[in-house]
Amino acid sequence: MPKLSEDRIADVLALLDSRLSYRQIAKRTGLSIGSISNIRAQYRPDIENLPAGRPPVLSPADVRHAQRLICSGKADTATKATSILRNITNKSFEPQTLRNALKKSGMKAVVKRKAPLLTKRHRRDRLDWAIAHQHWTLDDWKRVFWSDETKINRFGSDGRQWVWKQTGEPLNPRLVQDTVKYGGGSIMVWGCMTWEGTGSAVKIDGIMDGPLYTQILEEDLRASCEEHGRQLSDIIFQQDNDSKHRSRIATNWFQDNGVEVMDWPARSPDLNPIEHLWDHIKRKLAEYEEHPRGILELWDRVQEVWRNIPPEVCQNLIASMPRRVQAVIKAKGGHTKY
Incomplete structure (x- = not known):
């Protein structure tokens, strides 16, 4: 040179x-x-x-603008954000270009979680409930008996199942989620848990109304208390706001037996730790190598899994209550990660 x-x-x-x-x-x-x-x-x-x-077609300012559109709820998808940005910037680019830029910025596309619709009244009720319980100690939460019902399918979850696939791997049984016309059947289960462990689990035959629910309370909630050395009058019972739970016959039963029923905000499954116990049970059921041959075998498996749940599982879930309460307060009554 x-x-x-x-x-x-x-x-x-x-x-x-x-x-x-x-x-x-x-x-x-x-x-x-x-x-x-x-x-x-x-x-x-x-x-x-x-x-x-x-x-790059998109400047850093364009990407930041797209992030604001998405985070503010003005655009849910890259396609919608692309349409808005095209009009603002007069640039021609495809949604995939924006997707690549958003991924590079640290964002990722995820499936929207399903959660109950919360109106302003629901948010206010949830926030009021959380504020009323924000100073509860773990000893306070240990007094609560948590209850709920769930549907358990013979052929697993109603939702999507994920699996890892190798590049170029052809379709094979490992990559297929078995389905049966009309779903293959399911059972409805009522259960309860407390700090000492699980209580009774009951298969619900037919439609559960007020009288049947009251029968479960009389036989199975009472038996659960006796199993854990508790008196009905010493516990705080949690249930959601389903009409059968608030029926006159059920309300009279609680009053006659001196059971304190916890006030519960509507549309708040994220506040009930037993929801995660159902998830635990369904994961354990999915570990069986073969599907149950019928509804009776499914119920047998549910009972076996239920009996083998260690108390530590229930205790870890109940110990999360202070964090759940704070999450609702932080969200101002909105949805939480739970």
Whole structure:
């Protein structure tokens, strides 16, 4: 390379400091790309590598704008955000371009979680409940008997199941979720738990109304208390606001037996730790290598899994109550991660 004057070298260094590409500097100075590279290696060895290839269609400001559109709820999808940005920036680009930029910025697309619709009244009730219980200690929560009902399918979850797939792996039984016309059957189960462990689990035959629910309370809740050395009058009983739970016959039973029923905000499964106990049970049922041959075998498996739940599982769930309460307060009565 011919010896360059100090002025020419200074011009190249100034252009390098301005973050121009080698090609742009070569066009301005008439020097070869090799000469510019040598100058950089000698005088600017620590300068960051310049981005190679085609410049990005979306500027950092465009990506930040897309993030604001998504985080504010004005655009749920990359397709919607792309449509809005096209009108604002007059740039032509595809939704996949924006998806790539959002991924690079640290965002990722996830399946929306299903959760009960919360109106302003629901949010206010949830927040009021959380504030009323924010100073409860673990000993307070230990007094609560948690209850709920759930549906358990013979052929597993109603929702999507995920599996890892190798590149180019053909369709095979491992990648298929078995289905049966009309679902293959299911059972409804009522259960309760407390700090000492699980209580009774009951298979519900037919439609559960007020009288049947009261029968479960009389036989199975009472038996659960006796199993754990508790008196009905000493516990706080949690149930949701289903009409059969609030029926006159059930209300009279609670009053006659001196059972304190916890006030419960509507549409708040995230506050009930037994919901996660059902998840635990369904994961254990999914570990069986073969599907149950019928409803009776499904119930046998449910009972076996229920009996083998260690008290520590219930205790870990109940110990999360202070965190759940604080999460509702932080969300101002809105949805929580639970």
